[in-house]
């Protein structure tokens with residue numbers, strides 16, 4: 001049912017055949033669309049009809065064959081923090097769905113309600129070697145490129161807290177539905193003495209506008225669902241138990257729009273930022289590695305970890 005990835009060429013070919021031709025080919029040529037990856041295979045994924053998951057089960061994927069809507073559930077207890085394995089699994093799943101020509105949309109959510117994603121696993125950047133940190137950052141870049149650059153309708157069903165890297169995931173999607181209540185979302189990096197990279201800052205500006213983004217980023221603000229809705233950081237609220245259903249309804253509306261026109265329009269607006277990161281990937285890795293391994297930043301991270309544990 002699910003074919004394993006053969007690389008970028010196969011998706012170009014499959015879609016240009018299935019969607020009948022020239023327009024798709026031109027589209028791919030123009031936008032260098034699809035996974036930006038040298039990755040040819042996933043970590044072992046088992047496919048049995050509608051449900052499959054990565055070998056470590058940290059990302060669970062199910063797909064409704066009739067509608068072409070896939071649901072990607074993050075499953076890395078206790079708080080879905082993004083460690084290396086998680087980043088690789090997410091990217092693999094996004095790419096697999098991207099290359100599945102019967103897939104039209106993905107809903108990203110958490111298997112564990114109340115926490116959508118706690119952001120980067122802080123332990124992955126605490127007292128690690130510069131090389132380790134650099135590799136970790138590249139995994140984040142690649143995962144982001146595959147989600148932000150996806151041809152699919154991408155919907156974040158934010159069923160809980162979504163700080164920092166959780167907000168990054170949501171911002172990479174086309175539409176965000178968040179659980180009502182006491183949950184928070186935002187880019188709180190400065191609170192950890194970290195600086196959000198240019199591509200993340202830009203998505204925040206694109207979504208909520210310059211003034212609000214500048215302020216939010218400087219003070220590392222975490223917003224409640226209501227405030228996030230007011231700012232446009234999320235598009236809709238729903239009771240936590242309904243977030244998934246509301247997301248499915250919303251996706252169905254989006255799928256009334258012809259895929260090709262929608263995807264080309266999306267790519268036209270996202271291409272500059274995608275290209276910019278592809279171009280500056282090594283520079284961005286170097287900055288992250290150098291900034292994160294600075295002793296003063298390591299001390300701030302340690303203090304933040306202690307605060308978290310003491311909570």
Ligand SMILES: CC/C=C/C/C=C\C/C=C\CCC/C=C/C(=O)SCCNC(=O)CCNC(=O)[C@H](O)C(C)(C)COP(=O)(O)OP(=O)(O)OC[C@H]1O[C@@H](n2cnc3c(N)ncnc32)[C@H](O)[C@@H]1OP(=O)(O)O
Pocket residue numbers: 078079081115117118119120121122123161163164165166168188189192194195196197200287288291292308309311
């Ligand atoms: C000039 C240019 C420079 C450029 C580049 C330089 C730097 C760039 C740097 C960064 C930018 C990258 C963008 C992303 C950054 C990040 O994501 S950093 C991570 C930030 N995340 C947070 O601040 C969230 C912290 N967590 C929480 O607030 C809460 O856990 C929660 C609200 C998500 C959930 O609350 P609870 O359900 O109450 O759960 P607990 O708090 O009890 O947590 C359970 C358990 O998990 C541990 N934990 C929580 N979050 C993390 C995490 N992010 N990483 C690792 N571990 C985490 C927590 O300590 C508990 O552990 P135990 O006590 O059970 O051992």
